[in-house]
Amino acid sequence: MNNVIEISKLTKYYGKARGIIDVSFAVRQGEIFGFIGPNGAGKSTTIRTLLGLLFPTSGSATIFGRDCIRYGSEIRRGIGYLPAEVYYYDNMRVLELLKYSASFYGRVDLNRIHELAEIMDLELGRKIDDLSYGNKKKVGIVQGLLHRPKLIILDEPTSGLDPLMQKKFFELIREENRNGATVLMSSHILSEVQKLCSRVAIIKEGRVIKLEEINALRQTAYxxxxxxxxxxxxxxxxxxxxxxxxxxxxxxxxxxxxxxxxxxxxxxxxxxxxxxxxxxxxxxxxxxxxxxxxx
Amino acid sequence: MHVFAEEMKRSLRSWLSFTLAISGTLVVFGVFFRTLRADAQLLNDILENFPLEFRAAFGFADVDMATIEGYFAFLLGYITLIGAVFALKQSLTLLSEEGRRKTTDFLLTKPIGRARIFGAKFTAVLVQIVVQNILLWITAFVFVRFILEEPMSPRLMLLMTGSVFFVQLFFVGLGFAVAAAAQKLKSAVPLTLGIVFFFFALQMLHESLRDRKLSFLTPFAYFKGSDLIRNVAYDAAYIAATLIVFAGFSLLAWLIYRKKDFAG
Missing domain, CATH: 3.30.70 (Alpha-Beta Plaits)
Incomplete structure (x- = not known):
């Protein structure tokens, strides 16, 4: 079985402050992998290192078999990312921003933008500045998926989404997964990971303390x-x-x-x-x- | 190309206002010259009454304000100041944009290397400055030749307006380095004004003390109007200083930016 993500002894310190220590795990092709831990445990640090936003202190990570720092820009062509907090250029309109986003991936089917916007109930003509946080999050979802990425990375994806939208969003992710996309999703809410993921890594105070099949976690409903x-x-x-x-x-x-x-x-x-x-x-x-x- | 285009689009309003301010200052104060030159002797007599240090600090100690060259030298001192503010503000704004407005997670997670992002922003600032200076030169040339109908040497005019460009280069390098090094830059404008006026104050100090070593510390001392009128050439040492600062700080900015951590 191929691993889409392989993380090996990844360590990141911010000066003296702990980010993550010796994090190792792998995400297999085609699975929905959960990454859970309390706030501040190091989930975002790990994800940001995978995306090349942070440089590891030691250790390494590969995505699609290539080093994620050295081949960052090539790798990112195949990644769709939804950040925990969404911020965009305020004076742009939604469609303008999505087209700008699409322009980085070469040929993107623009119908896909309209399709996704319809599913997520997002108005394309509005100014980013006038959007509520939930609506900005929807923009994030559409811009993360519009280029049909092979790997979808979601950092705390449901914060700010109402329950109905969460449901639609999960369906969308499952659909992408059925079409072959691998998913890495971080969360501090156990139930949403239980709903969606097949395996999880549990991170605490910067270290991965357990890798578990979701069935083991599902049996224990806390x-x-x-x-x-x-x-x-x-x-x-x-x-x-x-x-x-x-x-x-x-x-x-x-x-x-x-x-x-x-x-x-x-x-x-x-x-x-x-x-x-x-x-x-x-x-x-x-x-x-x-x-x-x-x- | 799309990052460059986007940066240009986002800069347009600021660029337009500063370009208008620069060329506008030239025209508005240029019009005064028409009145001044009629009473040239009177003007020089009045200015003579100011103490030398004061005249030196404000840039009219050793130029004849009754000639177009002298007046232009005085005026360009202030146009350079506006140009410097624009160059520094744009450099700080463009490179710190993502960190400031938290759009890092958008732009830097795209399939594009940091070199291309840095390059696009750097080129955007340079193009804005170059076009601004071309427009300044055209305005100056047309205004002096056809409105004031003064026979000013085109070479001298090019040297004088060109000095704005060189001072701007100095601040572009500095601005990129500061923006790259700063963890989070809340707002570019107060920092810009602080830095530019610091260098301008250094220039005033230098004008009073007349120390050549001190003059290298501030780009406002590099292209003195009176020197340009006398030599009709730039001082090679100052050109070298400008280019070294520009290239050195730009390189430093890139070295910091390529390895910069963008924590959420």
């Missing part, structure tokens, strides 16, 4: 549970398998849960509840309790 009991908290809850990071305050108990939900429901039903919330925890919280011992 939930943040908050229970408020009318009288006291039953002891059986703290003893349930899969409970961690439990805090207790008067009649209220909060914990992360990654076990059998039926078992938990049985235990909870033992005492009358005042309130109950179950939500998705931040990656930071998951990391604190489930990955804190992996180095």
């Amino acid at each position: 939930r943040k549970v908050r229970l408020e009991f009318i009288s006291g908290v039953p002891d059986s809850i703290a003893e349930a398998p899969g409970v961690s990071g439990l805090t207790r305050e008067n009649g209220e108990v909060t914990f992360l849960f990654a076990g059998d939900i039926n078992d938990l429901v049985r235990r909870v039903s033992a005492a009358p509840l005042k309130n109950l919330t179950i939500e998705e925890p931040d990656l930071e919280e998951i990391f604190m309790h489930y990955y804190s011992d992996i180095e």
Whole structure:
């Protein structure tokens, strides 16, 4: 199986500040690879080094089998990139910007711009300056995909997109993937990676701490549970398998849960509840309790 | 080519206003000369009353303001100042554009090397300056020959207007180096004014102290009108200084830019 991206012991320091340390992983052709970690873990640093925006302190990375610093401009011909934060030339109109973007890739089918804009519900005649952040993000998506890249790199792609657009966007990425594009996507939201990716690298404090098949991650659905009991908290809850990071305050108990939900429901039903919330925890919280011992 | 074209398009408004300011200053103050030359002796008498240091600092100590050459020498001192502001501002603005407006992630992730981006921006500034100077020369020539009807030597006029170009080259090199070295440049204009007026103040100081070594520190001292009138040639040492600063700083700018980290 061919690797589209190969990263080997990539290290980047900003002066003395840590960027990433000894990051190594490979992305296979045709897969959607997730790159997850809390904010500040080094996801963007890794991606920016792949794109030639940063120069590594040591280590190397290849894309399409070629060194990403030495052959940067040739490699980038085959890459579509959506940055975490989108900024464009304010005084340009959307179509003008997209055509400018297309001009770097030689012959680009301009119908493709209209096609993508329609899918993402983007008005081409508007001035960049007048766009909301969500709409700028859509411009980013269209300009990242208009040249039919072989490798799509997405850095925190869904921030700023409403749920409906997120769904459309994911469909679009899946479609590109079916057509042969390899995808590297960074995120700090576990559920979106779980939805889309086949494998993930987990990065923490600059180091990749784990490479996992998504099925392993999918089996463990992390939930943040908050229970408020009318009288006291039953002891059986703290003893349930899969409970961690439990805090207790008067009649209220909060914990992360990654076990059998039926078992938990049985235990909870033992005492009358005042309130109950179950939500998705931040990656930071998951990391604190489930990955804190992996180095 | 498209980066160059885009940079030119984005620069157009600023280029137009500065070019108008440069040629406009020449014409507006040139018109005054018509009145002045009638009362030439009176004018020189009035100016004589200013202290020498003051006259030197403002550039009319050793020129005869009643002649077109002298008046032009005085006037070009200030036109050069406008030209210097434009050259430095454009250089700072164009090279820091991506970092300042955070469009790095757009332009530098395209299939184009940094050499081509740097080259396009560098060429854009140079082309703007060259065209600006050609227009300045045409304006000066037409104005002096056909409106003022003064018999000024074309060679002297070329030397005088050409000095604007050389001073601009100095600031282009400096501007690119500063823009490449700066981590983030919030706004180019205050920095431009600070740097240009620093060099202009150095020139005023030099005019009072008259120290040749000091004169090499500021390009405003390189092309003195009175020297040009006397020699009808540039001073080779100053031309060399200009070119060394321009080439040296431009090279430095490129060396920094090619390895610059663009963190998000």
